[in-house]
Amino acid sequence: MVTVYHWSFAVKLFSALGCGLIAGVFFAFSTFVMKALAQLQPAQGIAAMQSINITVINPWFFLAFFGTAICCLFLAISSLRWHPPGTVFLLVGSSLYLIGTVLVTIAFNVPLNDALAIARPDSPEGADLWASYLTNWTIWNHVRTIAALAAAVLLTIALCYPAAK
Structure with missing residues (x-):
């Protein structure tokens, strides 16, 4: 039972920290990166964002983004099955990350990035x-930021729930 508790704690901790880390990345884009890019000439802004979109495809970002998603999926499924303390916080937090961060990224931000990738900056x-x-x-990045931050808060609350004895 101790081993299950330690694994559960570790997954909750990684998920909460991962959500917070991703919220921070998205927060930076929402609060100053996109504003800075908007101040550039369109050709410069496009070229800079195209470079960012290529550079972000790396193992460290993927580990944080998708590793957190895998842990959130595990927490959501295990919460439905075993009803651990803080189940509601685990379910809602995990769902917020999976839907508000991962799904929004795939459905909205990535297609916008794909369209920008083939744009000629000087046209x-x-x-x-x-x-x-x-x-x-x-706008969609704001949604991702809020969802990831709210998920981090809810998963932290779930982490603080006392373990079942």
């Missing part, structure tokens, strides 16, 4: 795309 079409990209991508 009028690229400039038009960039204007709408800045608005739409940032």
Whole structure:
């Protein structure tokens, strides 16, 4: 039983920290990165964001983003099956991360990134795309930020629940 408690604690801790870490990354983009890119000429902003979108595809970011998603999925499934202390916080927190962060990324931010990836930075079409990209991508990024932060809070609360004796 002690081993199960330690594994459960570790998964909850990793999930809460992962959600917080990802919320911080998204928060940075929402509060200053996108604003800085918007101040550049469209061609420069497009080129910079295209570079960011390539650079973000790396093992460290994937571990934080998808590792947290796997842990949240595990917590949600195990919560439904075993009803540990703090089940509601585990379910809602995990769901917020999976839906509000991962699903929103896949459904909204990635398609916007894909469209930007093929844009010619120095073309009028690229400039038009960039204007709408800045608005739409940032709105969805705000959603991801709030969802990941709320998930971190709820998973931290679940982490603080006393273990069943």
